[in-house]
Amino acid sequence: MEIRAAAPGDVDGAMAMHDALVPYWVVTRGALTRRLARPASPGHGTFAALDRGDVVGWSAYGLIAGSEPVDGELRLLMRPEYRGRGIGTQLLEATHAELRAGGATTARVFAEPGTVDWAARWGYRQTRQVHYAGIHPAKAPDVPGVPSGVHLVPLEEVDPEQLYAADVVAQRTKPGDAKITARPYDDWLDGVWNSPDHVLELSMAALYDNQIVAFTLSLGDHTRIWSKMTATMPEYRGRGLAKLVKAAALHAAADAGVHGAYTANYDGNIPMIAVNEWLGYDRIATHAVLICPL
Numbered sequence: 001m002e003i004r005a006a007a008p009g010d011v012d013g014a015m016a017m018h019d020a021l022v023p024y025w026v027v028t029r030g031a032l033t034r035r036l037a038r039p040a041s042p043g044h045g046t047f048a049a050l051d052r053g054d055v056v057g058w059s060a061y062g063l064i065a066g067s068e069p070v071d072g073e074l075r076l077l078m079r080p081e082y083r084g085r086g087i088g089t090q091l092l093e094a095t096h097a098e099l100r101a102g103g104a105t106t107a108r109v110f111a112e113p114g115t116v117d118w119a120a121r122w123g124y125r126q127t128r129q130v131h132y133a134g135i136h137p138a139k140a141p142d143v144p145g146v147p148s149g150v151h152l153v154p155l156e157e158v159d160p161e162q163l164y165a166a167d168v169v170a171q172r173t174k175p176g177d178a179k180i181t182a183r184p185y186d187d188w189l190d191g192v193w194n195s196p197d198h199v200l201e202l203s204m205a206a207l208y209d210n211q212i213v214a215f216t217l218s219l220g221d222h223t224r225i226w227s228k229m230t231a232t233m234p235e236y237r238g239r240g241l242a243k244l245v246k247a248a249a250l251h252a253a254a255d256a257g258v259h260g261a262y263t264a265n266y267d268g269n270i271p272m273i274a275v276n277e278w279l280g281y282d283r284i285a286t287h288a289v290l291i292c293p294l
Helices: 008-021 029-037 087-101 113-122 160-173 185-193 241-256 270-279
Strands: 002-005 045-051 054-063 071-078 106-111 125-135 150-154 204-208 211-220 224-232 260-266 282-293
Touching (some): 002 087, 008 054, 045 087, 125 270, 160 185, 160 224, 204 241, 211 241, 241 270, 260 270
Parallel strands (some): 071 106
Antiparallel strands (some): 045 054, 054 071, 125 260
């Protein structure tokens, strides 16, 4: 058994494991290839566990951008037949060490309910649940009527500073355990606007008086997409704008040939769960949200 930093040659094995175990986590070949090709940076990376060259375990980790104090997050996967051999322990301990080296004070993971007791050995405690859901974009309902004065545009057509300003508000007001302050603009520009992992042409904004009042941002490719963030500015909530931008984005995705759209919501995020149910998303799985001090 070998545990080491993941390399570009591990992509095929990692993709097969993700698709077999958690197909609702949208991990595209392009995004994974780019991740593994990036130079190492403190608090960000990926470990692979291999048995005679085959990927049997995986841990991807990073620092939550804009969190204060700095929080880390990780996703750990093990093939079922390799569980109980201490491999997950080695992956988790190596991941924790790297997150601490990057300045993280806590680690967050979304975990299968059956692993909660195992994770408790390291001090993980459940704070809430997260629900995964998916839809074929072609099944989305018609786009609701656009209110007077509101204009729908793909995110690629807005000014990046407009989206940054709206995203700062969205990050500060979204439900979750991490306390998000302002992510520096240059870092946001590199990690969001200029990132090839995002599909700005299949993401949507609602503009009113030349300001973004609601938006939905997706990552993925033209096969599968993940709804990373949907937000309405506080003063415009309760007007159906989240339904509007998400429905429009799903129709754009269907036209582009996307056959799977996925998202996740915390169990307390009742308004967004209601939006996704109205859109026709089907719930796929529920994971426990676990936090531990580092």
